[in-house]
Amino acid sequence: DGGITQSPKYLFRKEGQNVTLSCEQNLNHDAMYWYRQDPGQGLRLIYYSQIVNDFQKGDIAEGYSVSREKKESFPLTVTSAQKNPTAFYLCASSRRPGQGNEQYFGPGTRLTVT
Amino acid sequence: GQSLEQPSEVTAVEGAIVQINCTYQTSGFYGLSWYQQHDGGAPTFLSYNALDGLEETGRFSSFLSRSDSYGYLLLQELQMKDSASYFCAVRVRTGANNLFFGTGTRLTVIP
Secondary structure, three states, rough: OOEEEEEEEEEEEEOOEEEEEEEEOOOOOOEEEEEEEEOOOEEEEEEEEOOEEEEEOOOOOOOOOOOEEEEOOEEEOOOOOOOOOOOOEEEEEEOOOOOOOOOOOOOOOEEOOO | OOEOOOOOEEEOOOOOEEEEEEEOOOOOOEEEEEEEOOOOOOEEEEEEEEOOEEEEEOEEEEEEOOOOEEEEEOOOOOHHHHEEEEEEEEEEOOOOOOEEEEOOOOEEEOO
């Protein structure tokens, strides 16, 4: 079955540590996205990538970093510079514009930093 | 910048019809999407409107008026499983499917 996987589902870290969240898709989509969702809030775009080896900052990129070395993978690193990292992180992918407008989401990783 | 407004909560009776409104202010606009998210789950795509008018998909319909910067999601024959959060999202860039999301409307369906 095609889809997006994120692991782990729950992640706990101590303040001051960097942590990397994984996102893998086998949908053959060109574009991938990372969102952050806080309780009772909408999704805010952190980073996006439209093609391998290229990515762009979204609305709230400070304190985060990404890489896109393979089409299937778009890992997100939450650095110690992110002042409030506890949140629900969602990865998504989509076809190129003109081939479809739907974003497909993974199950998410709930990160807790104490 | 971008801003979207939608009601924070709506309650409706099973079997009834409910409309969730969304107004937007964006520097660029290429379409309006709707997503459903159950508690703790991933958002799932419901509809996309790029042109004015009504799009129907089963029990769900979505409407867009570009001149009014307004859209709505219409859910008919409500079922208990429709209890979820519903997000409108605008596509703000050409050449990319980037979305800017609203804060969501929590729909509660009661017997």
